[in-house]
Amino acid sequence: MTDQPLRSRTGLFEIVGRAALMTLMALIAAGLFHRMNDIAAGPEDGLVRTLDFLGTLGAFVFAALVCLLAMTRLVPVATAGGWVPVAAALGGAFLLTAVNYLPAVPVPLAAKVLGVGLLAVGNGGAIYCLAHLGRSFSVLPQARRLVSSGPYGLVRHPLYVAEAIATLGMIVPHLGWAAVSLCLIWLALQRLRIHHEEAVLSRAFPGYADYARRVPRFVPRVRFAAPGRVRAAH
Numbered sequence: 326m327t328d329q330p331l332r333s334r335t336g337l338f339e340i341v342g343r344a345a346l347m348t349l350m351a352l353i354a355a356g357l358f359h360r361m362n363d364i365a366a367g368p369e370d371g372l373v374r375t376l377d378f379l380g381t382l383g384a385f386v387f388a389a390l391v392c393l394l395a396m397t398r399l400v401p402v403a404t405a406g407g408w409v410p411v412a413a414a415l416g417g418a419f420l421l422t423a424v425n426y427l428p429a430v431p432v433p434l435a436a437k438v439l440g441v442g443l444l445a446v447g448n449g450g451a452i453y454c455l456a457h458l459g460r461s462f463s464v465l466p467q468a469r470r471l472v473s474s475g476p477y478g479l480v481r482h483p484l485y486v487a488e489a490i491a492t493l494g495m496i497v498p499h500l501g502w503a504a505v506s507l508c509l510i511w512l513a514l515q516r517l518r519i520h521h522e523e524a525v526l527s528r529a530f531p532g533y534a535d536y537a538r539r540v541p542r543f544v545p546r547v548r549f550a551a552p553g554r555v556r557a558a559h
Contacts, residue, residue, distance in 0.1 A: 339400060339401070342464075342465070343395050343396065343398075346391070346392075346395040346464060347392050347395045347396060349419075350388045350389070350391045350392040350395065351388075351392050353388045353422075354385055354388040354389050354392065357381055357384050357385040357388060358385055360381050361378060361381050361382060361385065364377050364378045364381060365378065372438055373434070373437055373438055373441060376438065376441035376442050376444075376445050377441045377444075379445040379449075380441050380444035380445040380448055380491075380494065383444075383445060383447075383448025383449050383451070383452060384444075384448050384491075386448075386452050387448055387451050387452050387455060390452060390455055390456065391455065391462070394455070394459065394460065394462045395462075397460055398460045398461070398462050398463070398469065399460045399461060399469040399470060400469070401463065401467035401468060401469050402468050402469065402529050403467065403468040403525050403528055403529035404465065404466070404467045404468075404525065405465070405466035405467070405521045405522075405524065405525045409517070409521075410465065410466045410517075410518070410521035411465055413514045413515075413517040413518040413521065414464055414465045414466055414518045414521070414522075415464070415465075416510075416511070416514040416518075417511060417514040417515040417517075417518040418464050420507060420510065420511050420514065421492055421495065421507060421508070421511050423507060424495050424496055424499055424504055424507055424508075425495075425499075427499040427501070427503050427504055428499070429498050429499060430498065430499060430500055430501060432497060432498060432500065436497055437497070437498065439494075439497065440493075440494045440495075440496075440497025440498055441494060442494065443490055443491065443493045443494030443497070444491050444494030444495055445494070446490055446491075446494075447487050447488065447489070447490035447491025447492070447493070447494060448487075448491050449487075450483070450486070450487030450490065450491075451484055451487040451488055451491060453476065453487075454476050454477075454483045454484040454487055455484060457472070457474075457475040457476055457477065458472055458477070458484065459472075463522075466518065466521040466522040466524070466525045467525060468525050468526050468528070468529035468530065471526065471529075471530040471532065471533060471536070473536050473540070477540070478540065479540070479545040480540060480541055480542060480543055480544065480545055481523075481536070481537065481540050481541070481542050481543075482519060482542055482543060485515060485519065485543075486543055489515075492508060492511065496508055519542070523537070
């Protein structure tokens with residue numbers, strides 16, 4: 326009997342969270358769709374325009390996929406308590422949208438190509454990781470299902486790595502003290518977010534500790550084998 330109010334509150338929180346996330350990502354996707362139209366009709370030509378369009382298309386697909394997964398994702402089996410994990414997760418997820426409202430600065434063509442290229446690669450990687458994560462996707466530190474295959478078999482947080490690559494590309498055309506400050510705050514929030522996320526996963530899944538020992542956080546391990554051993558394995 327005493328658990329029923331807690332389950333009811335958790336269910337209500339999940340419904341409200343899904344609705345809010347779907348609404349926000351739908352609005353972001355609509356804005357990105359309009360931006361793609363602007364890029365297509367804009368004065369830029371050649372590689373910069375193509376990469377800018379692909380980067381924006383990737384962000385649009387990512388936002389649409391988040392909206393879909395928010396509607397279909399699994400019910401969490403564990404959630405981090407308190408306001409700090411929630412604030413860190415929301416800040417890490419949405420703070421950098423403010424960079425888009427900073428004034429653009431003139432940058433050399435090579436830097437512009439690098440920026441839009443990083444944005445395209447980062448958004449493409451984020452889509453791949455999110456699609457593999459599937460119905461286990463969360464914004465807040467929550468445990469739904471332990472995913473340890475695909476990109477999550479190489480590093481524990483491939484989605485955050487992809488987002489970091491996209492972030493580097495995002496700040497290039499707005500490079501200045503404001504963009505750098507936002508980026509540093511974002512990194513601190515992401516670090517705190519990861520800490521709470523791993524604590525929840527460790528509590529929910531007994532196998533997470535072994536997974537964390539085998540798989541690094543951000544940088545894949547590179548293993549070199551002697552040619553003779555490789556041949557013997559075949």
